[in-house]
Amino acid sequence: MSLTVAPEAGTSPPEIEPQAAPASVAPARGRTGRVTSALRALAGALAVTITVLLLASVITFALGALSDSNPAAAVLGETATPEDIARMNHEFGLDRPLVVQYVAWVGDAVQGDLGRSWFTTIPVADSIKQALPVDLSIAALALVLAILIGGGSGIAAALSNGGAVDRLVTLVCSVLATLPPFVIGMALIVIFSVKLQLLPAGGYVPIEQDPAQWLRFSILPSLALSLDVAASIARQLRTSMVTALTENYAIGAEMRGYGRSRVLFGHVLRNAAAPTLAVIGLAIPLIVGGAVITERLFGLPGVAQLALQSAERGDVPVVLGTLLVTAVVVVIASAVVNVLQRALDPTTRRQGGPR
Amino acid sequence: MTIIRNLWRVPSARFALVVLAVIAFLTLVGGALAPHDPLRQYTDHVLEGPSAAHWLGTDYVGRDVLSRLMAGTRLSVIGAFEAVLIGGVLGVPSGLASAWLGPRLEWMTLRISDTLVILPFTVFAIAVAGTLGNGLQQAMFAIGVLISPIFFRVTRAAALGLRRQQYVEAAELMGATEWWTLRRHIWSKVLPNVAVTSAQATGAALLVVASLSFLGLGVSPPAPTWGGMLASDLDYLAQQPWAPVFPGLLMMATVGSLNLLADAVREAAGDPSRRRSPRRVTVRPEQKEAARA
Numbered sequence: 001m002s003l004t005v006a007p008e009a010g011t012s013p014p015e016i017e018p019q020a021a022p023a024s025v026a027p028a029r030g031r032t033g034r035v036t037s038a039l040r041a042l043a044g045a046l047a048v049t050i051t052v053l054l055l056a057s058v059i060t061f062a063l064g065a066l067s068d069s070n071p072a073a074a075v076l077g078e079t080a081t082p083e084d085i086a087r088m089n090h091e092f093g094l095d096r097p098l099v100v101q102y103v104a105w106v107g108d109a110v111q112g113d114l115g116r117s118w119f120t121t122i123p124v125a126d127s128i129k130q131a132l133p134v135d136l137s138i139a140a141l142a143l144v145l146a147i148l149i150g151g152g153s154g155i156a157a158a159l160s161n162g163g164a165v166d167r168l169v170t171l172v173c174s175v176l177a178t179l180p181p182f183v184i185g186m187a188l189i190v191i192f193s194v195k196l197q198l199l200p201a202g203g204y205v206p207i208e209q210d211p212a213q214w215l216r217f218s219i220l221p222s223l224a225l226s227l228d229v230a231a232s233i234a235r236q237l238r239t240s241m242v243t244a245l246t247e248n249y250a251i252g253a254e255m256r257g258y259g260r261s262r263v264l265f266g267h268v269l270r271n272a273a274a275p276t277l278a279v280i281g282l283a284i285p286l287i288v289g290g291a292v293i294t295e296r297l298f299g300l301p302g303v304a305q306l307a308l309q310s311a312e313r314g315d316v317p318v319v320l321g322t323l324l325v326t327a328v329v330v331v332i333a334s335a336v337v338n339v340l341q342r343a344l345d346p347t348t349r350r351q352g353g354p355r
Numbered sequence: 356m357t358i359i360r361n362l363w364r365v366p367s368a369r370f371a372l373v374v375l376a377v378i379a380f381l382t383l384v385g386g387a388l389a390p391h392d393p394l395r396q397y398t399d400h401v402l403e404g405p406s407a408a409h410w411l412g413t414d415y416v417g418r419d420v421l422s423r424l425m426a427g428t429r430l431s432v433i434g435a436f437e438a439v440l441i442g443g444v445l446g447v448p449s450g451l452a453s454a455w456l457g458p459r460l461e462w463m464t465l466r467i468s469d470t471l472v473i474l475p476f477t478v479f480a481i482a483v484a485g486t487l488g489n490g491l492q493q494a495m496f497a498i499g500v501l502i503s504p505i506f507f508r509v510t511r512a513a514a515l516g517l518r519r520q521q522y523v524e525a526a527e528l529m530g531a532t533e534w535w536t537l538r539r540h541i542w543s544k545v546l547p548n549v550a551v552t553s554a555q556a557t558g559a560a561l562l563v564v565a566s567l568s569f570l571g572l573g574v575s576p577p578a579p580t581w582g583g584m585l586a587s588d589l590d591y592l593a594q595q596p597w598a599p600v601f602p603g604l605l606m607m608a609t610v611g612s613l614n615l616l617a618d619a620v621r622e623a624a625g626d627p628s629r630r631r632s633p634r635r636v637t638v639r640p641e642q643k644e645a646a647r648a
Contacts, residue, residue, distance in 0.1 A: 048466065055470040060482070067486035178610040180562045180582070182569055183603040186589060190596040201592070282472075289475025293566055297589065307478065308570065311485030319485035323478055330473045 150233025185224030368619035427579035441499025446506025494573030
């Protein structure tokens with residue numbers, strides 16, 4: 001369920017917008033010019049990242065501020081007296097001006113303190129620290145699977161360009177794009193757990209406890225999570241490879257007598273990889289968001305379970321904490337993908353900045 | 356009407372229009388046409404397969420699956436529409452403003468769009484439910500806000516390309532107000548892009564709405580929705596492994612049709628997202644559609 005508008009059209013991630021980082025489009029002059037322009041591009045990207053993180057924290061905090069729930073009402077329910085409300089609001093610092101609360105909240109968050117749960121008074125950061133590895137390991141495995149499956153089928157489709165394999169890949173991709181990922185997950189449960197009884201339909205074993213068991217429990221959730229993204233990768237890779245194969249450098253390399261596989265993997269794939277990485281970058285929020293559904297589907301004890309339970313009983317600090325941590329995870333992952341993309345794409349590197 | 360007539364000539368678009376007409380019909384009167392009350396529990400017919408009385412079988416408390424699908428169409432589709440509407444209302448004007456009102460506002464709107472793009476739908480919707488309450492309006496608001504960057508980017512890209520056109524500059528030089536230029540020259544060019552985006556976004560929103568109701572967000576359980584039905588199917592996969600097929604197929608047909616339609620509209624308009632120099636300047640959009648087909 002890709003939300004990117006027409007991934008084939010090379011939808012640009014935020015950083016590729018020409019206006020995103022004015023410093024980065026400065027023309028590079030000579031070697032020193034290239035270095036400074038690369039540094040300026042880095043500074044611009046950093047400014048964008050920090051702004052995005054700040055805005056995400058503002059949005060998160062605003063949700064809490066707009067909420068009319070308070071700790072006393074949440075914990076004591078109907079029996080809360082005005083005195084109780086005032087006392088507990090004071091206890092959690094909710095009687096201070098909003099700006100003061102925001103600054104304190106962000107300041108603590110930077111140091112890894114996300115406040116305490118209204119109900120259990122367990123530090124939010126501790127609960128998240130316990131649940132996050134589940135999602136991260138599932139999401140990471142899903143990303144690897146997506147790249148393997150999507151990359152493989154994309155290359156196969158590009159090679160058969162117009163042939164049976166190409167049409168099959170395109171068909172499967174279009175079908176996957178019209179289904180919510182949890183339906184695919186349910187199909188996987190039916191096939192591998194109910195019918196073949198090969199893999200468990202739910203449950204979880206931490207990776208540090210028993211890697212083999214972890215894989216057994218994680219492979220279905222990760223596969224369910226990956227197919228959607230694999231489809232986007234396959235489509236993008238196919239499109240850019242088919243384009244790249246007709247470019248002069250590819251034809252030239254073939255004419256000079258390089259073998260087909262050398263042209264393909266040495267030249268074409270390298271150039272086609274950059275837009276594909278952009279697609280992967282855009283898919284990271286989808287993977288993280290999809291992990292929530294996957295948790296429900298396979299009964300995994302992850303962040304979403306925590307967030308859902310807390311949302312149900314109105315435990316605002318936990319809910320806000322999970323949203324903020326999720327945003328940070330996505331931003332970091334996207335930044336890594338961006339750096340990789342920059343390193344891989346010869347055109348962005350030569351200009352010392354985005355096209 | 357001309358647009359629909361032109362689309363009708365394309366086989367894939369014709370198929371999509373028929374499917375969407377059926378879905379629209381179900382949205383309007385599906386609940387009334389349902390053979391059974393979607394909430395009535397036939398307790399001695401629990402988890403049954405298709406039969407003459409229950410064409411698609413019954414669920415875990417004996418409710419008629421076909422009736423629940425028909426009645427559930429309304430909440431699922433209306434929810435998606437509402438989210439797309441909110442997204443468009445937030446995204447289109449801010450996209451135009453970002454292309455028009457100077458670099459500082461542009462930078463800020465771009466950063467806000469970047470921020471909304473990184474927030475995952477499900478996590479954000481859970482947070483909204485936890486702070487603002489768990490209801491359909493809150494869930495649609497959450498999806499709408501997160502969908503708005505799509506509209507923002509598409510509008511902005513189209514408007515930016517047009518802004519540098521000579522005829523737009525000429526109009527400004529001749530003393531046309533910004534508002535007039537926007538209405539006269541920009542809007543008619545941006546509109547096809549917004550239409551294509553709306554179709555795609557509706558498909559995406561349907562899937563997100565289904566995901567949220569699968570998690571129990573937005574719609575409270577007894578009311579039927581496609582996502583909610585799938586959630587209850589999940590616990591009985593061992594008994595009824597085929598149960599998810601029906602809501603799944605319905606969703607696939609709807610979303611697939613919306614995508615087909617978006618492709619057809621885009622092709623009919625000659626890929627407006629790519630085209631930078633409009634050929635016919637004074638022609639109205641509906642005439643343009645006719646001329647191109």
